[in-house]
Amino acid sequence: MFLALRELRFARGRFTLMGVVISLIAVLVVLLSGLSSGLVNDGVSGLKSMPATAFAFDEGTITDNAFSRSLVDGEQLDAWRDADGIDEAEPMGVSFVNGVSDDDQQVDLVLFGIEPGGFLEPALSEGEALGDELGGIVVSETAHSEGLELGSVITLDRVDVELTVVGFTDGQATFGHVDVAYLPIDTWRLIASGTAPAGEPTAEAIDALDYDFSSVVALSADADTDFAAIDETAGTMTMLRQKAFNASPGYEAETLTLEMIQVFLYAICALVVGAFFTVWTIQRSHELAVLRAVGASRSYLLRDSLAQAAILLIGFTALGVGIGVGLGALMPEAMPFDLEFVPITIATVLTIVLGLAGAAIAVLRISRVDPITALGGQR
Amino acid sequence: MTNTTDTIPALELRDVVLEHGDGDTKVRALDAVSLTVAPGELVAIIGPSGAGKSSLLAVAGALSGVDAGTVHVHGTDLATLTGNSAARFRLDNIGFVFQSGNLIPALTAADQLRLAGRLAGNRKVDPKPLLEAVGMAHRANNRPGQLSGGERQRVGIARALVNSPTLLLVDEPTAALDRARSHEVVQLLRDRAHEAGVAVVMVTHDHDVLEYCDRVLEMVDGRLSAIAA
Numbered sequence: 186m187f188l189a190l191r192e193l194r195f196a197r198g199r200f201t202l203m204g205v206v207i208s209l210i211a212v213l214v215v216l217l218s219g220l221s222s223g224l225v226n227d228g229v230s231g232l233k234s235m236p237a238t239a240f241a242f243d244e245g246t247i248t249d250n251a252f253s254r255s256l257v258d259g260e261q262l263d264a265w266r267d268a269d270g271i272d273e274a275e276p277m278g279v280s281f282v283n284g285v286s287d288d289d290q291q292v293d294l295v296l297f298g299i300e301p302g303g304f305l306e307p308a309l310s311e312g313e314a315l316g317d318e319l320g321g322i323v324v325s326e327t328a329h330s331e332g333l334e335l336g337s338v339i340t341l342d343r344v345d346v347e348l349t350v351v352g353f354t355d356g357q358a359t360f361g362h363v364d365v366a367y368l369p370i371d372t373w374r375l376i377a378s379g380t381a382p383a384g385e386p387t388a389e390a391i392d393a394l395d396y397d398f399s400s401v402v403a404l405s406a407d408a409d410t411d412f413a414a415i416d417e418t419a420g421t422m423t424m425l426r427q428k429a430f431n432a433s434p435g436y437e438a439e440t441l442t443l444e445m446i447q448v449f450l451y452a453i454c455a456l457v458v459g460a461f462f463t464v465w466t467i468q469r470s471h472e473l474a475v476l477r478a479v480g481a482s483r484s485y486l487l488r489d490s491l492a493q494a495a496i497l498l499i500g501f502t503a504l505g506v507g508i509g510v511g512l513g514a515l516m517p518e519a520m521p522f523d524l525e526f527v528p529i530t531i532a533t534v535l536t537i538v539l540g541l542a543g544a545a546i547a548v549l550r551i552s553r554v555d556p557i558t559a560l561g562g563q564r
Numbered sequence: 565m566t567n568t569t570d571t572i573p574a575l576e577l578r579d580v581v582l583e584h585g586d587g588d589t590k591v592r593a594l595d596a597v598s599l600t601v602a603p604g605e606l607v608a609i610i611g612p613s614g615a616g617k618s619s620l621l622a623v624a625g626a627l628s629g630v631d632a633g634t635v636h637v638h639g640t641d642l643a644t645l646t647g648n649s650a651a652r653f654r655l656d657n658i659g660f661v662f663q664s665g666n667l668i669p670a671l672t673a674a675d676q677l678r679l680a681g682r683l684a685g686n687r688k689v690d691p692k693p694l695l696e697a698v699g700m701a702h703r704a705n706n707r708p709g710q711l712s713g714g715e716r717q718r719v720g721i722a723r724a725l726v727n728s729p730t731l732l733l734v735d736e737p738t739a740a741l742d743r744a745r746s747h748e749v750v751q752l753l754r755d756r757a758h759e760a761g762v763a764v765v766m767v768t769h770d771h772d773v774l775e776y777c778d779r780v781l782e783m784v785d786g787r788l789s790a791i792a793a
Contacts, residue, residue, distance in 0.1 A: 191675060471666070479724075560621055560735050
């Protein structure tokens with residue numbers, strides 16, 4: 186690296202220009218990664234926090250928006266409950282609602298009807314768990330920013346059912362960019378059936394209800410369970426957790442768009458670095474010929490030049506990632522932006538590795554430099 | 565050095581033929597060239613452009629193979645070397661001095677010498693004595709861009725001597741220099757040849773500097789002939 190380091194210092198103007206471009210790409214990569222994580226969390230954090238391994242939808246449900254579209258009945262639920270290899274099978278209701286809180290704020294919620302005390306119950310940051318109050322809801326911690334507090338009463342539009350906030354989840358729980366409100370599955374059924382009387386849900390209304398539907402069956406099972414076979418008997422369609430994310434509103438469209446932009450950035454990084462080192466190598470081809478004539482081996486010059494590219498890439502990518510993380514911390518709260526260690530690390534490594542790949546292709550020209558050109562007139 | 569190695573010529577070319585191109589465009593760059601240079605001897609080769617002078621250096625410096633004949637450098641047949649082993653051999657046995665020095669722009673004078681040492685696996689080169697020997701100690705920390713043509717050429721000579729070669733191949737060392745500097749540089753080459761026992765083969769256009777040479781040969785159309793010094 187003797188020569189590499191001295192050249193970096195000598196041609197610092199040119200290398201800095203290149204470095205700034207690499208840094209800017211790294212900043213963009215980090216910001217996109219943060220935006221991507223933020224959107225994913227906004228879209229499916231309500232599902233991510235659930236310990237379910239899979240979700241069973243009604244047979245033939247279209248995958249986009251499947252959670253709120255699907256409807257499974259009591260028989261399908263029982264079929265799953267009785268199936269072998271299934272540890273837990275609980276009904277889960279999903280519906281999007283609009284309402285007005287007691288201080289006249291309009292709120293959008295997605296109701297997650299679950300069994301009180303069941304395995305889907307969320308961890309709490311404050312308040313108490315579901316069960317005591319039929320109209321009690323546990324809402325996402327992020328709903329604080331909408332003005333909701335413990336004891337806030339939300340009146341649902343059109344049906345005029347009143348729900349009371351009894352707890353907040355530990356961490357973000359959103360689904361399709363809307364805050365989740367967990368409530369007892371019976372109350373959810375009452376609302377979903379359209380027979381709920383105005384005001385607080387009452388035990389009489391629930392007892393009188395002849396409605397055993399839910400949106401999906403949430404499952405906890407061993408990974409090697411033969412879901413397809415049970416689907417057959419239950420008349421359902423099961424999606425594993427990760428795949429079920431795609432069934433959330435807009436999830437696939439958002440993540441694919443951002444992923445495509447990221448892929449383009451990596452390609453641009455490789456091409457720009459490759460172009461820079463191509464020109465740089467051509468610029469010093471005479472000097473390389475002299476070194477070859479003096480007796481430098483090909484591998485020495487290749488190693489030296491690759492080390493130079495690696496120093497440039499690692500240094501300026503680190504700088505760019507630092508700036509990107511710093512900018513990310515300044516993002517307004519309303520923006521779905523989450524800095525997560527793993528995606529940022531992957532993005533950093535990819536930027537460096539693909540940049541190096543571009544540089545390597547350019548630097549390989551060194552092996553074609555003929556030492557004889559060092560003799561005779563200058564060219 | 566023992567007496568037996570002293571008698572081995574530093575460079576020995578026997579009936580060397582080198583051709584460029586093929587078919588109708590085929591040119592004989594070297595035509596049955598024979599040349600023996602003893603250690604400590606400074607030999608000048610003059611001749612018009614395209615006479616084959618650079619080809620002679622390429623062949624003697626293991627940069628180019630030959631079509632016929634043999635080349636020995638300090639007893640080693642260059643035909644036995646290939647690719648990387650030729651590079652290694654150049655590193656240990658042959659020093660090159662190029663037109664106008666051909667230094668690496670990014671390196672100071674001292675670093676030029678250190679790099680040449682490192683290439684040969686010697687990380688502890690002390691550039692000082694060699695730079696002093698060529699009168700450049702005071703410029704050790706200057707880059708080529710800050711040096712004059714003559715100074716660059718002196719650093720180039722010092723660099724060529726770092727790994728104690730047995731043969732120094734010098735390509736038009738005075739092409740970019742004025743008269744006074746030319747004399748200084750060639751005197752320097754002669755002194756190094758005589759003091760360090762290095763054989764020097766110098767290709768030049770410059771008839772002015774021949775007085776310092778032990779032997780002068782002329783090359784015309786690929787043929788080498790001795791002329792009176």
